[in-house]
Amino acid sequence: MNKNEVIKILADWNFWDKDLETGIDRDSYINRLINLLATEFIVVITGARRSGKSFLMRQVAKRLINSGVHKNEILIINFEDPRFTKLDTKLLQEIYEVYLEFFNPKRKPYIFLDEIQEVEAWEKWVRTTRELQKAHIIISGSNAKLLSRELSSLLTGMHLDLTVYPLSFEEYLFFNNLRLKDNLDLINKQTEIKGLLRKYIEFGSFPEVVLREEKKDILLRYYEDILNKDLIKRFRIRKPDALKNLAKYYLTNISNLVTFNSIERYLDISADTIEKFSTYFEDAYIFSFLKRFSFKIKEQDKSPKKVYCLDTGLANTIGFRFSENSGKSMENIVFLKLRGEMLKSPQLKIFYWKDQHHREVDFVLKEGLKVEQLIQVCWNASDEKAKNREIRALIKAMNEFGLNEGLVITEDYTFEEKVDDKTIKFLPLWQWLLSNE
Ligand SMILES: Nc1ncnc2c1ncn2[C@@H]1O[C@H](COP(=O)(O)OP(=O)(O)O)[C@@H](O)[C@H]1O
Ligand SMILES: [Mg+2]
8 A cells, every 4th residue: 555545544544633422431441441541551442343432532632632641652553444455464564654644643543443353463563562662552353352363462461441331220310411429419310311221221331332223224234244343244144044043032031041052953063063153152242151159160161051142232132022021121221330340340250040949039249259239129029929029039049158238120119128037128220220229
């Protein structure tokens, strides 16, 4: 490619001669990223396609500019730009040299390499540039295993990671112009919050889906892209229909127990293939699998798993109708929030619990060696029979773990119930999502 051509492509993705759209600031991510950058490590951003990685990079670039970095000291390269042909380290070096020649930055530049996995053997270039202390480097990719291939050992100990997810409920309210100042505000704006929660669950929280009207169309497009680009193409899947059927199966079964063997019979795909595809799904962030609590690792691995989706909007658009399954969607939302907590405290692990009498508790939170909390999700707390079943299971598990308190998350029911020496707290989902424990 000639130099002018390269600069022309780059200029479209940079702040050099114009302002780029940066959308709504996601402060918690921006701040974390800025802190990571200060360490001088390579910063690695991963997360599902369309969760907002590129926008986050722009927002960080913009913050840097606002804090005094010259706009020419920032280089953003978008490797998804189809005008770049043959993505390899040669191109990377070429781009870098053209950039230096045009701008001759006085200080160490910030280089954002967006969707880097598209570039063959990129790790070598990144390592060398980092070792020579030539630039601050931020890379992104849509796969959790961005850095797990053999070549990536080149970067061991040189990087810090950040995962970007679709919006949390707090961010969602912010994107909908609902700003909460204090707890009183929370009470005053209850009706509005509850209305928004319904939409949050139904359509999920991909930023673009939240901000636009054609929600279902966008979700369908995302789903096709994740399947075709992040899975079928990336892993060179030879049976794309099998993979699609499995994805659809999981979407219609969110918050349910699944075993690879039972799916094998149902979908006519071998259990090995199902297991392999399921790891791909996890790496592309679209599904997560929750293990059963047990002190024995082997039993954890052998037991059925619960499946959850990255975004309840996807499940409600492709899997089933929201109205038929709001309880399942709600449990999925609780899972997503707990997973966010896990990122903040690496000691925290979550499981579900089930005993031999088929009593179940939705979430067991274990911190280090100790079980700290049990959470039951019960959409329909006004249904006495369902409620009692949930409570009985909860109490059984509380006894087993020596806990005196249990939590039931409900649609809209607040209460505290004493059973012998134990306390069961009922808390509406919106309140739980917005409490910062
Ligand atoms: N912070 C944000 N504010 C407004 N819109 C956003 C924001 N983040 C993402 N979007 C919207 O979502 C789309 C996908 O985000 P993007 O950053 O391109 O995702 P990714 O790079 O993870 O695939 C964007 O084109 C934009 O429409
Ligand atoms: Mg992107």
